Amino acid sequence: MGLQGQIIPYKNGEKEEDDDERAGKEISPFPPPPLHSKFAVVGYALTSKKIKSFLKPKLEGLARNKGILFVAIDQNRPLSDQGPFDIVLHKLTGKEWRQILEDYRRTHPEVTVLDPPDAIQHLHNRQSMLQCVADMNLSNSYGKVGIPKQIVIKKDASSIPGAVAKAGLMLPIVAKPLVADGSAKSHELSLAYDQQSLQKLEPPLVLQEFVNHGGVMFKVYIVGETIKVVRRFSLPDVCKRELSNIAGVFRFPRVSCAAASADNADLDPGVAELPPRPLLEKLARELCRRLGLRLFNLDIIREHGTRDRFYVIDINYFPGYGKMPEYEHIFTDFLLSLVQNQYKKKST
Ligand SMILES: O=P(O)(O)O[C@H]1[C@H](O)[C@@H](OP(=O)(O)O)[C@H](OP(=O)(O)O)[C@@H](OP(=O)(O)O)[C@H]1O
Ligand SMILES: Nc1ncnc2c1ncn2[C@@H]1O[C@H](COP(=O)(O)OP(=O)(O)O)[C@@H](O)[C@H]1O
Ligand SMILES: [Mg+2]
Ligand SMILES: [Mg+2]
Numbered sequence: 302m303g304l305q306g307q308i309i310p311y312k313n314g315e316k317e318e319d320d321d322e323r324a325g326k327e328i329s330p331f332p333p334p335p336l337h338s339k340f341a342v343v344g345y346a347l348t349s350k351k352i353k354s355f356l357k358p359k360l361e362g363l364a365r366n367k368g369i370l371f372v373a374i375d376q377n378r379p380l381s382d383q384g385p386f387d388i389v390l391h392k393l394t395g396k397e398w399r400q401i402l403e404d405y406r407r408t409h410p411e412v413t414v415l416d417p418p419d420a421i422q423h424l425h426n427r428q429s430m431l432q433c434v435a436d437m438n439l440s441n442s443y444g445k446v447g448i449p450k451q452i453v454i455k456k457d458a459s460s461i462p463g464a465v466a467k468a469g470l471m472l473p474i475v476a477k478p479l480v481a482d483g484s485a486k487s488h489e490l491s492l493a494y495d496q497q498s499l500q501k502l503e504p505p506l507v508l509q510e511f512v513n514h515g516g517v518m519f520k521v522y523i524v525g526e527t528i529k530v531v532r533r534f535s536l537p538d539v540c541k542r543e544l545s546n547i548a549g550v551f552r553f554p555r556v557s558c559a560a561a562s563a564d565n566a567d568l569d570p571g572v573a574e575l576p577p578r579p580l581l582e583k584l585a586r587e588l589c590r591r592l593g594l595r596l597f598n599l600d601i602i603r604e605h606g607t608r609d610r611f612y613v614i615d616i617n618y619f620p621g622y623g624k625m626p627e628y629e630h631i632f633t634d635f636l637l638s639l640v641q642n643q644y645k646k647k648s649t
Contacts, residue, residue: 339368341640344386346374346393354623364633369640380405387640388413392619394482411647413639416618420593424618425482427507428453433591434584434613443580444609446601451509453479454502461499461508471510472496473539476550479505481615488555492536495548502550512612513538514602515572517563521599522625523585525635529625530575532563538605557600559624576601576611584613594618595635 343364347355361371374383374391380401389412391402399418406414424430431448439446452468454461465474476491476499492511493499499508518535521528535557563573581601589595600615622628 340365340370341368341387341636342384343369343371343388343390343636344374344380344384345371346376346389346391346398348393351392351619354621357623357629360629360632363629364636367633367637369633369636381408384412385409386412387643388415388636390415411643413643415639416594416596421618423592424594424597424616425480427477427479427481427615430481430616431613433588434616437584437587437591439580439584439587441580441583443577444611446580446584446611446613449475449510449512449612449614451507454504454506454508455479456504458500458502458504461502461504462496465496465499465508470508472544473511474499475509475511476502477507477509479507481617489552491550491552492539493550494539494544498548498550509614511536511539512602512614513605514612515569515605517566517568517572518557518614519576519601519603520557520620521576521581521585521601522620522622522628523589523595523597523599524622524625524628524631525589525595525638526586527631527635528581528585529627529631530581531625532566532568532573532575533557533559534561534563534566535602559621571608572603572605574603574608576603577609580609580611588616592616596622 345352345356356371364371372384372386374380374389376393376398380389386409389402389405391398391414399422402414402418405412406417423433428451431451434446435448437446450468450470452464452470454464472494474493476493478487478489481487491502493502493508514535516535516537518533520531520533522531536553566573584599588597588599596619598617598620599613600617602612602614604610604612622632625631
């Protein structure tokens with residue numbers, strides 16, 4: 302079983318006594334375990350971009366203080382020859398890596414894989430990504446959460462105007478690549494102001510009704526059971542006069558990235574007010590369960606003119622946590638909770 306059997310869970314950096322110590326300070330006849338055996342080991346397989354933005358010295362230092370070590374996985378060696386790990390944290394694409402991880406999960410059921418590849422795959426398609434939210438049909442005293450009306454166009458751009466008319470999609474329409482795999486191409490979005498122009502688009506696509514939301518969106522970061530909300534600038538509203546005067550399809554840039562923070566902007570309170578926390582907590586909890594994921598964020602907009610009508614427009618796996626306030630504490634506490642749950646399972 303390797304280190305897992307010897308892991309002594311740390312609570313906020315303090316070593317908890319194990320049974321032997323509790324039983325009256327018996328001195329073990331064996332030499333003290335090597336340092337690393339007192340640590341939980343997190344093997345990580347991330348791109349260099351993600352390592353740079355996420356695995357910063359402050360995170361590693363805080364993790365070490367809490368008894369957690371990050372160890373890079375060598376993608377050129379068999380995963381089973383490495384470790385042993387308590388947790389495998391990853392964000393790599395490709396069928397080969399998914400297969401390696403699925404095989405590893407079968408032979409190492411005691412290791413927590415963050416997150417299962419097939420669950421992540423669910424978010425790589427902009428139709429299946431939002432289906433869970435649509436199925437949930439979340440509505441309570443705090444508000445209602447849905448998804449904008451949308452259709453999928455797999456091929457044949459010439460069929461788009463007819464399909465849009467048949468589905469009753471209202472203009473303007475946001476056109477998004479069906480595949481959302483983190484590639485630059487998957488972020489190439491367009492806004493269409495008339496139906497005929499839609500024929501210029503390149504399927505496969507999701508065509509989603511544009512919802513006016515006051516030019517501000519909410520990025521809801523989820524790390525296990527913890528959520529953190531930030532405001533980002535977004536596309537501006539489209540008024541009816543504008544819609545009647547403009548025709549065509551226009552590509553737009555990544556308007557809501559980290560540089561577009563709206564947290565300190567002087568905004569209309571009706572637009573800037575964060576969605577009710579109890580609503581977000583219920584949404585996040587339900588999505589964790591339905592998607593089988595613990596590390597993702599939600600892009601949420603409030604329909605302009607309403608107080609509590611919200612739409613989820615995007616879900617990202619393992620997003621830019623490095624830009625989430627207090628992410629080092631939140632993330633290391635989350636990893637610690639996983640290790641302590643593993644320890645409790647082994648002790649029962
Ligand atoms: O798809 P959208 O909604 O744009 O969400 C993106 C993706 O999650 C990006 O990850 P990826 O490029 O892997 O898809 C992430 O970049 P990083 O993970 O590099 O930070 C962005 O972080 P922010 O730039 O903080 O928004 C986040 O906004
Ligand atoms: N249905 C929509 N209504 C209004 N604005 C939208 C809609 N869909 C996307 N947007 C705008 O486009 C931006 C990017 O869309 P998103 O679906 O999050 O794609 P990406 O995965 O590239 O971030 C959003 O942050 C928002 O500003
Ligand atoms: Mg987004
Ligand atoms: Mg996205």
